[in-house]
Amino acid sequence: xxxxxxxxxxxxxxxxxxxxxxxxxRRALRIGLGGPVGSGKTATVAALCRALREELSLAVVTxxxxxxxxxxxxxxEAVLPPxxxxxxxxxxxxxxxxxxxxxxNLEAVEDLEDExxxxxxxxxxxxxxxxxxxxxxxxxxxxxxxxDVAGGDDIPRKGGPGVTxxxxxxxxxxxxxxxxxxxxxxxxxxxxxxxxxxPVVFQSLRxxxxxxxxADWVRAQLTAWRA
Amino acid sequence: xxRAALLVLADGRFPAGGHAHSGGAEEAVKAGRITGAASLxxxxxxxxxxxxxxxxxxxxxxxxxxxxxALDAAADARTASPALRVAARKLGRQLMRAARxxxxxxxxxxxxxxxxKGAHQPVVLGVAARAAGLGAVEAxxxxxxxxxxxxxxxxxxxxxxxxxxxxxxLARLAPTVDLVVDRAVEAGRRVVGGGVEELPAGAAPLxxxxxxxxxAWAVRLFAS
Ligand SMILES: Nc1nc2c(ncn2[C@@H]2O[C@H](COP(=O)(O)OP(=O)(O)OP(=O)(O)O)[C@@H](O)[C@H]2O)c(=O)[nH]1
Ligand SMILES: [Mg+2]
Numbered sequence: 001x002x003x004x005x006x007x008x009x010x011x012x013x014x015x016x017x018x019x020x021x022x023x024x025x026r027r028a029l030r031i032g033l034g035g036p037v038g039s040g041k042t043a044t045v046a047a048l049c050r051a052l053r054e055e056l057s058l059a060v061v062t063x064x065x066x067x068x069x070x071x072x073x074x075x076x077e078a079v080l081p082p083x084x085x086x087x088x089x090x091x092x093x094x095x096x097x098x099x100x101x102x103x104x105n106l107e108a109v110e111d112l113e114d115e116x117x118x119x120x121x122x123x124x125x126x127x128x129x130x131x132x133x134x135x136x137x138x139x140x141x142x143x144x145x146x147x148d149v150a151g152g153d154d155i156p157r158k159g160g161p162g163v164t165x166x167x168x169x170x171x172x173x174x175x176x177x178x179x180x181x182x183x184x185x186x187x188x189x190x191x192x193x194x195x196x197x198x199p200v201v202f203q204s205l206r207x208x209x210x211x212x213x214x215a216d217w218v219r220a221q222l223t224a225w226r227a
Numbered sequence: 228x229x230r231a232a233l234l235v236l237a238d239g240r241f242p243a244g245g246h247a248h249s250g251g252a253e254e255a256v257k258a259g260r261i262t263g264a265a266s267l268x269x270x271x272x273x274x275x276x277x278x279x280x281x282x283x284x285x286x287x288x289x290x291x292x293x294x295x296x297a298l299d300a301a302a303d304a305r306t307a308s309p310a311l312r313v314a315a316r317k318l319g320r321q322l323m324r325a326a327r328x329x330x331x332x333x334x335x336x337x338x339x340x341x342x343x344k345g346a347h348q349p350v351v352l353g354v355a356a357r358a359a360g361l362g363a364v365e366a367x368x369x370x371x372x373x374x375x376x377x378x379x380x381x382x383x384x385x386x387x388x389x390x391x392x393x394x395x396x397l398a399r400l401a402p403t404v405d406l407v408v409d410r411a412v413e414a415g416r417r418v419v420g421g422g423v424e425e426l427p428a429g430a431a432p433l434x435x436x437x438x439x440x441x442x443a444w445a446v447r448l449f450a451s
Contacts, residue, residue, distance in 0.1 A: 066448045089450035091247030092384050101242035103321035 021113060028059070028119035029225040030109060031218060032098060032135035034162055035146035037128030040172035040205060042070045044146055045123050047211035048218060049079035056120040056222070059084040059112040061105060063094050065127040083116050094127030095134075102139040109139075121222060131160030142221050144214070148173040153182035156190035164194045168201065168217050175204040232359040235329070237369045239376060244321030248314060249381030249449035250274065250374065254437035256385045264392040267382050271375040271400055277431035279374030280407050281305050282349040283367040284426050287415025289353020290366035293423075295338055295346060301423035302347035308435040310442035312347075314451035320345025326355035334358060367411040371404050381449060
């Protein structure tokens, strides 16, 4: 949609995922993080903020299901100043708010850009959901699907839209693999079979190098976005 | 007038944010005022005759071209609860976005310029109906029906109510929706000559109080 290109800074905000803001400047890259409940989405967001906040202007949108816990965790951990973190209420249905009706999330990202911008990157975390939850292309430019080794090492084999199509698959909590009997080699092979050339990162946020590989992937996305 | 356009605008899946709101049902469930299909029906009937009638009248007036700024102020005056005013503006903003993408129109652009953070949802609904080639009757139907379909679908989630029972409630309310729409359209048309004083001001104090209570909860499924 390019309905707003002719308008000035005071004009109405864009109606969709236009790559430009109403004033003609390029908007922030938006990356969505989805995945099952408790897989480590918020922990990954927090680690990304710590890794990138010195080099990038960042903000976060959380989509909690019935609390503000994710936003409150990020605030408590002080990963970003409070005005850079916004919680969207999703009415019991997180995948609706990130896929079928993205209007509240679009408002949140646009308000962040208006109020604390210019921004380089906005991370949008979905409330924990099932394996079919994916972000609309109208909301994010790229998406990360976060699963963990404790949720069962057959999740990559089961596939589903998140595992199969996300721009990056993160298999988190590898430190727990020995305790829950998860076979990381098998998870990697299954993920490869589902995703062909799409990238997969195995990480543990409890040990070095933590979120490093995901942060590098985000930097590469940003470089491509700016090109 | 295209009937198909009406179906697009009235579709519960029209992506304008309604799914995150319960129309007061979440608070009423917690307070024990909605416990099943029968009490849901009474709740919806009350809502239809109060908030529903006001919303439908605002939508009808906006659909016949009454100044949106005056209507928005009239909506404020008829919404005692600050939490409900915030919710109405949020939903208005979301509807504005969806409508502008769906039926591009100068009037919607103008409304967005005038209210970048959103006008009251029924006012936007009326302007959106105009942009979709619809009239006062259709706008009023959308508003009146939404005032009960929102709580009904929220209650399905909140109480795990049988979805067939919830839909049955909506079907039984249909004649009342028709009546409310008739009154709303008359009122909306009177506003053209008589000003916004012609709009009904039916209030449901318990809904307003409930909205304030709900807004203060730390844990809730719905935004309002
Ligand atoms: N052992 C271990 N625990 C982790 C790791 N990453 C996250 N956790 C823990 O897993 C729990 C859930 O992490 P969150 O980041 O809240 O998960 P989430 O995906 O955001 O959860 P929801 O938003 O509720 O769906 C927390 O107790 C984290 O500390 C990891 O790499 N290893
Ligand atoms: Mg989380």
